[in-house]
Amino acid sequence: MQPVLGVERVSKKFGALRVAEDISFEVPAGEALGIIGPNGAGKSTLFNLITGNVSVDAGRISFCGSDITRAKPMRRCAMGIGRTFQIPQPFGKLTVFENLLVAAAFGARETEAAATGRCAAILDETGLAPRANRVAGSLTLLERKRLELARALATDPQLLLLDEIAGGLTEAECGQLVETIKAIHARGVTVIWIEHVLHALNSVVERLLVLDFGKVIGIGEPAEIMSSRAVREIYLGIDV
């Protein structure tokens, strides 16, 4: 079976800074993959390369077998790659419901009538239903993060990219979020999740990928990765 996402020898430089260096990995359908690494390791850049917000210098990216290396972000979204932004990017003057409607109408190519019920259900699932008709600009940070997730879901993605959506949440909120993501994953959505909150991440993902200075320094089962010497040194800052 072909992988949902294939990243082959991808490199990217911002000036002299190598933000991605010869990165290769595959994500099989239905997997949940976690990405960890210190700040500035190139995690968000890797997402931007996958979604096309940043173009690669070298290498190849494929989605469900088709080459998307040069495809525009909107095309990749329509193909089934949904994402959240690390810093929430709501449509501030539109309501929460309308934010989702944009995603459903353009990302999932649905008519507004067809999308209404599904968007309402997503609002319920993400706990935003009481805020449905509020303008997104008036939301709190937590609600904005939920909106990021809800909007990505409204594009009806096959592959969902989550960029640090648990940061800054309380323990209880984080627990709720983990349950929501588990439910999404259980429906067969492939998930790639960048997160610093490791216990939340490790309760969902099946594999971990570690990035440092734009390079993959490890990929494998969470327990194995967390105990590896390289990760403990670089990521956790522990001298072993």
Next chain:
Amino acid sequence: MVTPTASWRVETRTRASSLFIVAAIVIVVAGLVAPAFIGRGMLRDLFFILTMLVLAQSWNLLAGYAGLVSVGQQAFVGFGAYTMFACVSLWGINPVSAIILAGFAAAALSVPTGFFVFRLQGAYFAIGTWVIAEVVRLSLAQWKALGGGTGTSLPSGATRDLAIVTWIGEAFGVRSSHAVDILTYWLALVLAVLAIGFIYAFLRTRQGLGLAAIRDNSEAAGALGVDAGRLKWAVYLSTAFVTGLAGALIYVQTARISPDAAFSVIDWTAYVIFIVVIGGIGTIEGPIVGVLVFFVLQNMLADYGSWYLLILGIIGIVVMLFAPRGLWGLFADRTGIQFFPVRRILAGGSSSSKSDAS
């Protein structure tokens, strides 16, 4: 896939907007029969208000919704006007058909100019549009058959001898010059109604929703599958068309053209921006309020010479500082009233979320 719960529905109409539809129909019908009751002076005032309203609505769509802050819309006013003049004076086409042709000519002009200005962002886009308007003005000033730099007048019989003008003259019992004013007034009314109707209908479509998303956050809109480039092109092209129509219509009424007047950045862009900003950018109601305020100010201040522009400027700055969403924004925030609602309100369902849209 989440299972959709039934019984959700989307509402856009509000009570105020339902009442407004009735009021709007009354106003338009009253507008259509008005020439039987009002004099030429007032007809000309209404013509001015209506044509400025059309220009303001298109600039509002361009800047307020698509984020394309152009200060070069006079390019399309002037190009439309000159196309109409060429059609009538040089090729003997009747002025009403010439107005339509002028709209298409302006839209055609927007293709090459868009090709240049869409490479620019923000302030550079604004300057780029202005430069292009100057280039078009200087080019048309070379057209000797249309009077070059000093301009020319429409042939005297061109509009008066139209069958419809003769018919209006007989029906209302007025002289042909008065009948021309009635015709241009009607055309302005129809153009204003069509322009507002088109913009409102567009904003309520899926593409209109996409445009609002681009206005709020272009990058996120792209990541969600909205084709920002194509939508901006569509808006740029269609506003050029409408602006060209308005330009041609204005100069059918004026009957005299010169490059400096037809491509005036003050008349066709600065005043238009003033109207939209005063009234409230990013709403359909805003330009309607703005054009009325502008008209009243212009009449009140007509005797004060250059003080007039100074006072307009001060009012503009005060509104921008204290009511950045314009007079309509101030009113709508207090009352929640919208005559042209585009907000999609989610209603019904099990966990009923009250319509608390702001």
